[in-house]
Amino acid sequence: MTDPTDLAALAGARVLITGGAGLIGTALRSTLARAGATVRLLDNLSAYESATLALLGTGPLDPDLTVGDSADGDLVRALVADADYVVHAAAHSTVQGCANDPATAFRSNLAATDTVLRAVADTPQVRRLVLLSTAQVYGNGDPGADPGRPRVFTEDAPVRPLNLYASAKTWAEFHTRQLLAPAGREFTVLRPFSVYGPGQVPKPGAPSWVIAQFSMYAALGQQLPLNNGGRQVRDFLYLDDAAHGIAHSLLAPGAAGQTLNLGTGVTTSVRQVAELVCWHYPAAEIVDTPRPAQDPLGARADTTRMCQALSWRPAVSVDQGLTRYVDWIKRTPEAIPHWLRAETTEGRIAAWNPAAPARA
Template sequence: MLITGGAGFIGTAVRRILNAVGAAPALLDNLSAYEPTTLSLLGTGPDDPQLTVGDICDETLVRDMVAQADYVIHAAAHSTVGGCATNPATHFHSNLAGTDTVLRAVAETPGVRRFVLLSTAQVYGSGDPHADPDQIRLFTEDQPVRPLNLYASAKVWAEFHTRQLLAPAGRDFTVLRPFSVYGPGQVPKPAAPSWVIAQFTMYAALGQELILNNGGRQVRDFLYRDDAAEAVTRSLLAPAASGQTLNLGTGTATSIRTVAGHVRAHFPETEVVDAPRPAQDPLGGRADITRSTSVLAWMPKVSVTEGIARYVEWVSTTPAAIPPWLREETSQSRITAWNSSAASRP
């Protein structure tokens, strides 16, 4: 078994589950996503015996690793919206060229029983452009995709490319669209505002304010790391997952203000500050998980309240997880950065 992006937040969580049941997946990662401290917190690094440090655009390496795999999980990606916008060359290398390299290797390898693509809920964009912007959206797998950024556009392409390359080759595949995954081990990156649980917890731990754009009325579907990893592992063997596109979420919309309230319950001195709604900032929505719960015989177990409590405990006992750039931020710098990012959206 092969996990590309195996040293990442989701990849390492999937690896833990597979190791626990006696599997020994091979990991492929170039270790560019995180600093060494974060990799250590995720339980990996250059000395990890299951890890091969390499590039998914390395044709020879990828072919060799895929040739030894019966299942392939493709989780490698340059995965922040802001990072893709500021570094489009790296975005293209990782999200397009790298995905193509992996898919061609799978198409050429009869021994691969199933390929699992980790896409993203960002392919839905803001949903129906004619709907009330203050209406909470319900995203279903069969609705039109409307990507709003380079990262989401690349994932739409990856979904179609998966079908167009693997179906004619007779390779089985499943496409997964995770919503807002969070949990212990998640270390925020700049320009990744969807990682709000991690950011709010770390800001509160540092005694900083929690900024609520639009009063925190925006909503997200927050899926705990272990629940997401379980769904990924189930997708490897579930017969009904063959050829399917599946949402991974909880089916529940949680407001950003509610997240702030849960975080403040652990850091009661934390101040919450309302800020204006950035231009073109969608209210957000939730996943329709009817198909995924049926196909995978899976149901998320960890509530947002419990998940945030677990994340707070992890940050409290692992202060080194808080990155230097986040320590240096101020309330004003955060508002400026958010407004700048939102204004650049189509």
């Protein structure tokens, strides 16, 4: 699709990205910098070890980075006061991480979002805020849907979050509208589907980053565990495409006030991912394992509204993107974290399916 929304219009613009030291934040920084924008990152650097931050091209000495908490009102107000656009990507962003540490999840996903939104509401020169939500707000979709048909999530579908992380993002979407619309501030809510790409390093207890995980498991000669036989499906969005979609959402007139899926519209099963990885690593072994209770069955995005609002569509297919990721792993074997090297299939299954707490 020809893209009439010229990112060159961002030249000279000041963009603040909260959670900016993460995978999406650093990729977005690069996209915006190529367009001529001045980018400021805010991050408390709690999500990754220093080695992973270095792989992402950031760290405490990054001149574009302010190390701090997005729930710090004074700090956030000072940074927002110097911004034309704000992308709120900060979050405690794994399902298991939120379940294990709900207090941190509350501060990062609820208190920080409220802090950022109030600062934007009070700052007239901010042209637009983009909130990064998640496709997990859809849960498993309509429980009455035909299980034999591929699921497709449209933005008007009811939200049915299955976990604390998705619940917090659902609240953030409503809170964005409730605070910014009355203040006359433009906003766009994006629901990214499964983002992946070079630089992505799995986190412990997160079963859903399957392209990164399976590629690293195979590189180590470990088994590829297919939860639920790999019947879950995902809409895999390559990292560069995700960054371009977010950048376009800052400018596109049709995105103002909209909630938009951010995906490819292509359904890929987890088993297909495993088979693609095995093409690159023929010795890799696939094993069937139980599905974690809070792991969504998945679906693809309906991208009709996204394409219309942004006049843009993703360009990288799953096989192309996975090949780029595998090439990155082969060039950067030190990206594979030590804890992952030491894990076993049995340990992973136990971590993804914890026993219910004993009743008193």
